Amino acid sequence: MKDKYIAKKYWKDVSTPLKNVYEMASAYDDIINLSVGDPDLTTDPRVTEAAFKDAMAGHTHYTPQRGDVELRRELVYFYRDEYGYDLPIDNVMIVASGNIGMFYAMQAILDPGDEVLIQSPYYLPYPNQVKMAGGIPIEFVTKEEEDYQFNVDRLESMINERTRAIVINSPNNPTGSTLSLDTMKKLAKVVEKYDLLVVCDDIYTAFSYQEKFVPFMTLPGMDKRSIVINSFSKDFLMTGWRVGDIVAPKNIIDTIATINEAVTFTPPSVSQRAAIAALRMRHEIQPPIIAEYKKRAYYAAERINALNNMHVIYPPKGTFYLFINIKDTGLTSTEVCKRILEEAHVLMIPGIGFGQCGEGYVRMCCTLPVEELGKAFDRLGKMSLFRK
Incomplete structure (x- = not known):
């Protein structure tokens, strides 16, 4: 227009x-x-009721800019319980949806002209989120006949001096596919070889039907190279609450916190209380x-x-x-x-x-x-x- x-x-x-x-x-x-x-x-009505009680008790104000400390701590417990991973609380930040979390990640890591390889088929907003940060989205094709796994040789051939990061989404929207542990280990070697970041859109972790979900971040050495985007929207049926989180190295979280100050300042306090209840009742x-x-x-x-x-x-x-x-x-x-x-x-x-x-x-x-x-x-x- x-x-x-x-x-x-x-x-x-x-x-x-x-x-x-x-x-x-x-x-x-x-x-x-x-x-x-x-x-x-x-x-779940129990989540809504818990959030309502917290709202009535006064949780209707700004939270700390990096999120409700109780929720951040609950995420630390979650990673320890689910994956045996010790997550430093300074590496966690709450945001107003996974979608804005991905936007923040691109803003934090990209300079104009940097390239981002995006697992394709991909979630619709990814390319625009890269472009809005001045980056160049590059479609990395996965194929039905290859079970939508990464062809590592094809991936390596697309990496150059401007490649900054790779976006992965597993379980995947739109294909419903999941990356195998073998595929992720091969990807980790490529990431290490070319000194890249991996932005992991971990939105559907509960919906892994064949094998238990394994976060890419928990592979050896990958926590220093991973930015993980989480959301309560799908795993807890909380799309309208608009609450998610980012897990990343502290220096990246510090940068995202500065960006967030100019956008939403803090996520909705009541939604964060609902997220606490959801995590505690997840089983x-x-x-x-x-x-x-x-x-x-x-x-x-x-x-x-x-x-x-x-x-x-x-x-x-x-x-x-x-x-x-x-x-x-x-x-x-x-x-x-x-x-x-x-x-x-x-x-x-x-x-x-x-x-x-x-x-x-x-x-x-x-x-x-x-x-x-x-x-x-x-x-x-x-x-x-x-x-x-």
Whole structure:
């Protein structure tokens, strides 16, 4: 949009495919929306009640700029209990969502012209977050036929003197894939060899269905090279609370704290109290959540693989996303999503929005009950494009 009152750097539209999904969802009265990764299940009432009690007790003021000390300490306990990792509390900072945490990380580490290799397919905002920090996003392709693991030789060939960091996301949005421990160990050697940082988007750690999640940061020597972005949005069904955290070396946390002072100053105090309660009750809260979304993902994958001209890796490895291969249709991902919307009144996201290597795929979110997912696939099964 060209406008003399808008900075020229924003004249070119850099929005993502998510920008218009709510408008698209309102196009039909009977829409089945499988586009946005906002879990349909709500925050556990015990978490909400605990936050409400804390608010009534006076936790409605600014917290320390690096976050509620009690919450930061609880995260230290979490890493010790879950992964046997001793996390210094000075290496933890609370932020107003994982999304802003990633933005801060890029602001802290990039100089103009620095390159960032982004695991692709990728979460939609990554490239813009790199560009807004003056960096250059470079798409590092992972492939379905390689189980979405890193091809280390291909990765090394893309590294040059301007490469600053690598962004990884496992379990992954949009593919639902997870990086194997072997892949992460190979990546660690490359990172050490070229003196790089790794920015780990650890948003879906609870949703690792095949193997227990292992943080890249806990591999030998990688804590000094890792910036970990966490969020309570997905693992605890707290998308609207807008609270997350960053784990990184202290000097990076110090820099991010300075940046944050000019943006949000502190995250919401009540949300931080909710996060404390969620962490303390995680062994009660998370198992039924994980079981429900795993059931949905498995069901949806089976229904997809029973249709014509679409298939997906089975069994799903993580998250509540499925990245559906629709190359046999001979159409683009945008064309397929348009036909699905118009003919079946089901809304999905074109794979091209998740990187160039996403062409030939569409992303669906299993954020509706099995009954609703069943209705969606019944509709798809009636389309000539997918009918057996």
